[in-house]
Amino acid sequence: MKPANLITMSIAAMTLASCGNQEVANKDQVIIEKSNIKIEGKRMTPEALWALGRIGGVSVSPDNKQIVYTVAYYSIPENKSNREVFIMNADGSDNKQITRTPFSENELTWIKGGSKLAFLSAESGSSQIWEMNPDGSERKQLTHYEGDIEGFSFSPDEKKLLFISQVKTVKATVEKYPDLPKATGIIVNDLMYKHWDEWVTTAPHPFIADFDGKSISNIKDVLEGEPYESPMKPFGGIEQLAWNTTSDKVAYTSRKKTGKEYALSTNSDIYVYDLNTKQSINITEGMPGYDTNPQYSPDGKSIAWLSMERDGYESDWNRLFIMDLATGEKRFISKSLDSNVDDYCWSTDSKTIYFTSIWHAKSQIYSVDVASEQVKPLTEGVHDYASVALCGDKLIAKRHSMSMADEIYSVDLSGKDTQLTYENKHIYDQLEMGKVEERWMTTTDGKQMLTWVIYPPNFDPNKKYPTILYCTGGPQNAVSQFWSYRWNMQMMAANDYIIVAPNRRGLPGFGLEWNEQISGDYSGQCMKDLFVAIDEVSKESFVDKDRLGCVGASFGGYTVYWMAGNHNKRFKAFIAHDGLFNLEAQYLETEEMWFANWDMGGAFWDKNNATAQRTFANSPHKFIDKWDTPILCIHGEKDYRVLATQGMTAFNAAVLRGIPAELLLYPDENHWVLKPQNGILWQRTFFKWLDKWLK
16 A cells, blocks of 8 residues: 555645635634545545545525535645535535635524524634625624533524533532642542543533524523533534424423433433423433434424433434324334434424434435324435435435445435535546445344445456455444445455445344344354354455455454454454453443443343353453454544553553554544544554555
């Protein structure tokens, strides 16, 4: 592999630019625009991957005639990104960029009858709400709140503003001991003192304020004096809150727990806050799992939300519920579909809900009739729909596949789709993509398993290729038609590897039983499924059985570590990213204890718990004496889901055993790798390791 010299790139990254009436001269404020890139050799490279524009939020105008959306561009030299705003007609015509600033505009919302766009920007130093004309002119700041605003929604009558901001929930050490202003110690008294990639000192709260069209006043914290989150960390946003149609109530998602209780439970609820009484009512009382993402029907008669049934099970069946606001009757209306409901939206007449759901490793758009509860698929094809929004008599959705990053599509109600954006066409036109093949295989217990096989560009069946088994994380993350900027199938194929990507036991989209089998059985049937996939494909004449590799992250990293001691010499190289190596340590190191309890079966000290004892007896570190294959360990030190000690101890063990090993450690990355230069380093290290042992 020759990572640096395969492409030349011209990225417009300027440290001095005109931004409306404001002159930008701060060296940290960089405008990053669309890359002009020339690709030599027609193969995907890390630099080409990071040159792709990444389409973000999409918003349809009130008259259904226009669509605004954002695109994030990355600069490798500047090691940062910037997000710009685009507008187009609803049929995709007259597409144009309307911002060129270094301030990453996001959360675009149409206001004032569609005459203005509201958005978040840190132009004034903190993240505030601004407005501008749909052509990008007349930018004006609407809020001057003392903290950062992280998300917002105007009430239907636009007289109120709902917004999200952090409130302090933990006293700093210096507040407890003012005479020790330079002390850095953190005093901890309960669990959940760290979460995802931060030390927890704040909680997001919903605030409601009066809005007169120009500024906000009379700000009210809906959870005033409460230490709870709404929306919920680490990924919740404005989608977890919703206005009712009469602008006098707000539904919000909250798990009203802290400390150990929070760490052990997924029981969140939907609360309705009345602006007149200033009281909240729990409308999902007695529903013990995750309840999230409320949406009121346009006629104001119902509210919908997503609901999981069981407390402590974060990968439970995500069901679509609605409640009649007059009677309080609740109905599970997606029960005829044995799969999760993901993004969703109401029809204008409130008779239908459109949603995305995964089935057989492809995410499609479905409709459900609210009255009859009849579910009907609208789309088909080898791709994943990632979002859905209403636009008159059509739907607007983002779509991607293993061969294409997100683009925006229009989908009519018969399922016919039309591509509206071509953000990265100038790059795809220069690339030769590998073939993506769907294959079904018989597992050791007689089930049928879908496995994706991705071939190198210009695949020659008369050659023999090194082949990689891709092990997904989650553990219940579907191996669908996903597009990744790290685990990119076309990138791996471009380096002349065949990729085997099985939908092994424990993944959604194949029914509840298939999805749930993995819990408490980490080293069992799912591992047999993975072996079936690589063994089946290895029967092909074009696969070199002496040059097989195995790679994965998170649970996929656990898989790699476990296989390193149990693969019976199938593989010649391993790569584990953020993997679980020592399950006993992981049980006490991780922050979300509900996950460890459900998936591992319980605590390792519970000798009467057969499931837990089986799990911990099969911890990868128990098989280190059988390791015999070179291994690369990658980990981020800001990963508090799986601490970096897991990767470091696995590396240390390999070195002490005399196994060829390498450690790539990121002090500034979490469970993912998000910075451009770190991403390039990841790809170069990844393929250098594979090439060393498999080519």
